[in-house]
Amino acid sequence: xxxxxxxxxxxxxxxxxxxxxxxxxxxxxxxxxxxxxxxxxxxxxxxxxxxxxxxxxxxxxxxxxxxxx
Numbered sequence: 001x002x003x004x005x006x007x008x009x010x011x012x013x014x015x016x017x018x019x020x021x022x023x024x025x026x027x028x029x030x031x032x033x034x035x036x037x038x039x040x041x042x043x044x045x046x047x048x049x050x051x052x053x054x055x056x057x058x059x060x061x062x063x064x065x066x067x068x069x
Contacts, residue, residue, distance in 0.1 A: 033061055 037057035042048045 030058075030061065034058055037061065 034054060034057045037060070038050070038053045041053045041057070045053075
């Protein structure tokens with residue numbers, strides 16, 4: 001019985017740790033993707049506005065993430 005309890009506690013602990021890492025690094029990944037999107041727009045656009053580009057990229061990426069979930 002004690003062995004089973006320890007195993008369950010370890011599994012719960014691992015799930016909590018993985019959830020925390022997912023929350024922490026998802027923002028980092030989003031920033032990297034937005035930066036790559038802005039770089040692509042800067043290379044293809046004749047006139048480049050940083051704020052409009054950032055807003056557009058964030059909206060498009062969030063839309064795609066919402067559709068994939």
